Every structure is written in structure tokens, then in C-alpha cells.
Amino acid sequence: MRRLILIAVPYLWLVALFLIPFLIVLKISLSDVALARPPYFPQLDLAEGWAGIKAFLSELDFENFVFLSTDDLYWKAYLSSLQIAVVSTLLTLLVAYPIAYAMARAADEWRPTLLMLVILPFWTSFLIRVYSWMGILSTEGVLNRFLMWTGIISEPLILLNTKIAVYIGIVYTYLPFMILPIYSALEKLDESLLEAAEDLGCSRLQAFWLITFPLSRNGIVAGCFLVFIPAIGEFVIPSLLGGSGTLMIGKVLWEEFFSNRDWPVASAVAIILLLILIIPIILFQRNEQKAREAGR
Amino acid sequence: MKRFSWFNATSLTLGFVFLYMPMIILVIYSFNASKLVTVWAGFSTKWYVELFHNEDFLAAAVVTLKVAVVSSTFATVLGTMAAYVLVRQGRFHGRTLFSGMIYAPLVMPEVITGLSLLLLFIGIGLDRGIVTIILAHTTFAMCYVSVVVSSRLTTFDHSLEEAALDLGCSPFEAFRLVTLPIIAPAIISGWLLAFTLSLDDLVIASFTSGPSATTLPIKIFSAVRLGVSPEINALSTIMIGIVTVGVVSASLITKRAAVKRARDEQSAERS
Numbered sequence: 001m002r003r004l005i006l007i008a009v010p011y012l013w014l015v016a017l018f019l020i021p022f023l024i025v026l027k028i029s030l031s032d033v034a035l036a037r038p039p040y041f042p043q044l045d046l047a048e049g050w051a052g053i054k055a056f057l058s059e060l061d062f063e064n065f066v067f068l069s070t071d072d073l074y075w076k077a078y079l080s081s082l083q084i085a086v087v088s089t090l091l092t093l094l095v096a097y098p099i100a101y102a103m104a105r106a107a108d109e110w111r112p113t114l115l116m117l118v119i120l121p122f123w124t125s126f127l128i129r130v131y132s133w134m135g136i137l138s139t140e141g142v143l144n145r146f147l148m149w150t151g152i153i154s155e156p157l158i159l160l161n162t163k164i165a166v167y168i169g170i171v172y173t174y175l176p177f178m179i180l181p182i183y184s185a186l187e188k189l190d191e192s193l194l195e196a197a198e199d200l201g202c203s204r205l206q207a208f209w210l211i212t213f214p215l216s217r218n219g220i221v222a223g224c225f226l227v228f229i230p231a232i233g234e235f236v237i238p239s240l241l242g243g244s245g246t247l248m249i250g251k252v253l254w255e256e257f258f259s260n261r262d263w264p265v266a267s268a269v270a271i272i273l274l275l276i277l278i279i280p281i282i283l284f285q286r287n288e289q290k291a292r293e294a295g296r
Numbered sequence: 297m298k299r300f301s302w303f304n305a306t307s308l309t310l311g312f313v314f315l316y317m318p319m320i321i322l323v324i325y326s327f328n329a330s331k332l333v334t335v336w337a338g339f340s341t342k343w344y345v346e347l348f349h350n351e352d353f354l355a356a357a358v359v360t361l362k363v364a365v366v367s368s369t370f371a372t373v374l375g376t377m378a379a380y381v382l383v384r385q386g387r388f389h390g391r392t393l394f395s396g397m398i399y400a401p402l403v404m405p406e407v408i409t410g411l412s413l414l415l416l417f418i419g420i421g422l423d424r425g426i427v428t429i430i431l432a433h434t435t436f437a438m439c440y441v442s443v444v445v446s447s448r449l450t451t452f453d454h455s456l457e458e459a460a461l462d463l464g465c466s467p468f469e470a471f472r473l474v475t476l477p478i479i480a481p482a483i484i485s486g487w488l489l490a491f492t493l494s495l496d497d498l499v500i501a502s503f504t505s506g507p508s509a510t511t512l513p514i515k516i517f518s519a520v521r522l523g524v525s526p527e528i529n530a531l532s533t534i535m536i537g538i539v540t541v542g543v544v545s546a547s548l549i550t551k552r553a554a555v556k557r558a559r560d561e562q563s564a565e566r567s
Contacts (some may be wrong), residue, residue, distance in 0.1 A: 002468070007388060010378040010438070014397040017435040021412035024419055056472050091481060095314070098307035105304050109499050112307070116547050121315055124539045125496050128532040132318035135524045142321055175315065233405025240520065250407045257411060267415075270408045283402050 011213055029267035031059035040263050064268035074269065077247040078276065084163065084238075084248060085231040088170035092227050093220065096178035098220075101212075103179070104186035115183075122176045130169050130240050137165050137241070161243025169237040174230070178223035185219030186212070218291045225284035233273060249273050319536055326529035343530040344477060353515060353531065359426060360495060360512040367433035368490035374434065375441025375490070376483055380471075382442065383449040401439045409436055410503030417504065424506030431495065431503040437490035448482035449475075 031040040068074045103114045121129060136142045137159040144156040157166050189212060197207040235250035242248065249269065257266040326344075330337030378398055382391075400550060413432045417424060456478070460470040466476060476483075498513040505514060512531075519525050 003385065006377055007381050007385060007394075010374045010381065010442075011390070011394055011542070013374055013435070013438070014378075017413065017416070017431060018397050018401060019393075021416040024415045025412045028415060070537070095311070098303075099311035102304035102308040102311075112547070112551070116543065117312060118315070120540065120543050121319070123492055123500070123543055124319070124536055125513070125532070127496070127498055127516055128322070128535060129318070131516070131520050131524075131528065131532065132322045134520065135529075136318055136321060138524070172318070178540070229403055230405070235407055235408055236517070240517075250405060253407045253411065263415070266411060270411055273405060274408060277403065277405070284403075 025267045025270055027060070028264055029064055029271045030057075030062065031264050032061075032063065064264045065272070067265065068268055068272065069086065073247075073274075074252065077249045077252045078272070080247045081232050081249040082276070084166055084170070084246075085228050085234075088167045088174075088231055089224050089228045091167055092171045092174055092178045093224060096175055096223065097182060097220075099175075100179045100182035100186055103183050104189070118176050118183075126173060127236060129173050130237055133165065133169055133241060134160060137168070157206065160241065161245065163246055165241035165243075166238050166246055166248075169241045170227070170231050170234065173237065174227040177226040180215055181203050181222040182219040182224065185216040189215055218287065218294070221287045222284070222291070225280060225287070229277060229280055229284065230276060298328055298371065322529055323533045323536065326526065326527075326533040328526065331526060343526045344534075347527050347530045347534075350527065352510075353527075356510050356512045356515040359509050363426060363429050363433060363501075363511060364491050364494040368432045368437060368487050370434040371437035372483060372487040373443050375438035375486060376445050376479075377455050378438060379446035380443040383446050398439050398442050401436045404436075406497070406499035407503075410500040412504040413500070423508075424504060425559040426509040428504045428506070429501050429509060429511065429536070432500050433490075433494040436500065437493050440489050440493060441483075441486035445479060445482045447478045474525040475549050508538070 028040055056243045099118075103111065103118070106114055134141075135174075138144075139156045139158060139160070141160070143159070148156065159168075193211050193215075194207050197211055198204070202210065233250045234248060235254055238246045238248040238251050239254075242251075250273075253266050253269045253273070255264050256269060325336075327339050327341065328336055329340035329342065378394075381393055410432070413428075413435070414424075417428050422428060456474050457470050460474045461467065465473065496513065497511075498517050501511045502514055502517075505511060511531065516528055516531065520528055
């Protein structure tokens, strides 16, 4: 009896507040927009029994998905989300790797402090961390004034409300997610392997490419997924730093829902976003499983 | 010998400058007398004074704290139960679905979680407000809690529980006297994680909040959408300060506890 309650409580909670809402999105994505409350059609009428369910099912169609595939805006938004996510994941890797490497090489008594310094920004508000870049990147901002003061540029650079600002925002906010898995892979590295390689005539750079880099591969892959998956659906960063010119699918969904009040299309956008994410998520889980088996 | 070259020193320095510079600039400009955030016009605390007279922000801060405390507590209870079910209860009908529902929200884009919950609340006619935000936050935070707690549950020695049962404990007593104290640190960090996630969340709260309840992130977002604002700088500085004090003191406490434990172990060995 106790066991039943123990299983049933979290189970039913998740069914009611995760599974059912998800099925509702799926259903509405197959419905048509209507000038009513709620603004979509058909409504499921259980009072009519079987006939009601049948009539309801016959009204569902893939019209919204056809609409999405014919409208340029959505293709562009999906492609630009993918492009932004890929580029910023690679940039994050480039920034994170040297930091993680240096942390793993630091003296033992320094490591806990360095780790805390990497994790600390993660506990501060995400929104504030994104916002802090608005004051830096604007035309009148700190960065432009600094660069003009040093004489590197004479005209202010336009950075805010461009894709560059979105890249910077994603690299900045997701950096800890990339540093930590790479650090934990590098930390386990056996130093004597590098000494052996150098004794056998490798240069330092060769030793890095032949030993350190391959052995940190699991950390790199995990970090890339941890950045890439949330970056695709990102909403806050493109809307604060990207301006109206930067299309990202999370922003399109938001506007479709709140500004256009087109629930069926917003739901269809959500379903396609999930379909795009399924492949990286499955690959990520495989990688994790492999790493776990290798660790045993 | 460790190789710690100038290259490593440079990358660490540049890395931490990149991580901390934006926040330091924010803190500095929160004390700027000028309304123009980019021009320095002398030291002033007037934005803090204005912030504390802004009833809207204070009300939103109260709502945010209430939501965070209640939802993270619910999430910790539900998440711990879920972790215990996943790790200790063996096979049962629908276990695959259960573990899927635990892991899926972790990778689900926030816009989709928010949208789906909003459609549910409208579907069942629940008025949007503080209750719906709490329900939404509890749901996604419990998954994070259960991941944290289950990683602790899988690593500790199962035979300790069995010994307690052999010595005459009921399963509940065994859980309370043996399992709970061992997994307590994981439960506490799960609660802290849930609390921060709730404080931080903008997207899901925007979908599930109504006119009667606005959280701080929603207020901040609508204020900064149009540009930098000195009051938000002041608010950010306060939030950064609280987090810094919290994290630094937590790490000092754990460090001291570790030192004390090491000393106790040493003296136990000697005697």
C-alpha cells in the first residue's frame, strides 16, 4: 500500500502536469484557429459520447504544418535557430577549453576555488547576466567607449541587436555548462601519459593532439550538447540582445502565441521544435551511456 | 610536477575577466548618478532609494519569494519520492514512461513547457495567478531534484538499509534513520537548485502567470526590453550580492566541515 502511494503521487503529478499538457499541445496543433474562447476548433465534446469523439477526430488535420512549410518565415526561423545554436556552441567550446584545461592543470589547493568561481555565475539570475551585456554592447555602451578611447575605432560598432550579440550572450551564459564536463574529463587524465609521449619524442603540441584532446572527447561532446540543446529553443537572449532582425524559433513561438494569438500555429511550431531536438537528445543520451560504461 | 605555463595563466585570467566583467560593470553603474547609464556622473545611491519606493517591484519580489519557497519545497518532496521510486522500487508497470517523464522536462525548451501548461490551465478553467506558477515550477523543478537525489541514492551502499531491516526496523524507520540522513545533503542541494530555478525563471512564469500575480523576472524583463535602466542595475546588484554571500559562505561551511571531519578521523585513528 505504501509502495503504491509512493509510486502513484509523483507519477500522477507528472501525468497531469507534463504528459497531458503535452498531448493538449499536440491536439491543438492539429486544430484550426477560430474566433472564439478558447480560440481554436474543434472542441472535444465528451457529452455526445463516441459520436462526439469521432466528429472531433475527423476535424483534426495537418493544415498548420502545411502552413508552416509554405511560409518562408518559419523555415528561416528554424534554420537561423540551428545556425545560431551551432556557431555559438563551437564558440563556447573555443572559449571554454583553455579555461577548463588551465583549471585541470592548476595546483590542487586552487581547484576548489576555481570551480566555485566558475559555478558562481550559474547561481546568479540568467536574466541579469543577459541584461548586463545590453549596457556593454550598445552603441553608447562601455565597449564602444573603451575602444574609441583607445583609438582602435573611430566610429562606434553596431553590436547590440545583431547576431554577434546573440553569440556573445549564449557563450557567456552557457560557458559553465561547457567548462565543467571538459574539466572533469581533463582532471582524470593521467599525467604520466604525457610524460611518456614526450620521452618518446612528441612535442608538447603533438602530445596534446594525440593524448589530451582525444581523452577529453567525452567531456567535449557532453558540453556541446548541454549548450546546443537549450540554445536552439532560447528566448531571452535573442529578444534582449538580438533585436527584431534576429529570428529564433523560441521568439517566433512566443510572438505567435502572445501577439498573434494563433494557438494552433504556436502549438505546431512547438511540435516541430521538439522534432528537431529529438535527434540531438538521443545522441546525447547515447554518449552519456557510453561514458558511463567506459567509466566502469 | 604540474605544468602551469603562462598560457594557462593567461587563459584563466581572460576567462574570469570575461565571466565577471559584465557583472562588475553592472554593479559600478548602479551607483551612477546619471540616468544615462553609459555616462559616469558621480557616485550616488539614489537608484536604490527609488527602487525601495517602487511598490510594483516590492510586490513582485514578495510573489517571487513565495512561489520559490512553496514550489521548491513541493518539488523536493515529489522529486525525492520520484528518485526513491526510480532507484529502489525495482520494476513496475509504466516504469519506462515514468523515467521518461522525469528526464524529458530537463531537455524540453522552456517555451514549450510554458505553452503546454498554459493550455492545460485554460482547458480546465483554472485562473492564472500565483497557484498556477507554483504548479508549473514544482513540475519542472521536481525533475531536477530527482536527478540530484537519485545520483546520491545510486552511489550509497544498499546493505546499510538491509542491515537496518535485519535489525528490526520497519521499512519506513529504515528510510528515516538510515537512508534519509545519508541522502540529506543531496536533498538540500536539490532544494537549493529548485529554489534558484524558480527565482530565475522568466519564460514559464510568463506563460502561467496572470494579471493578479507578477514575478520579479517578468517585471525586470518588461523594464529592460526597451533598454538599460538604472533601477534594474540597482536591483541586479542586490541580487548578485545575495547570491555571492550565499555561495561563498556555503562553500566556506562545507570546507570547514571537511577539515573538521579530517581532523576527527585523524584523532580517532590515533586513539
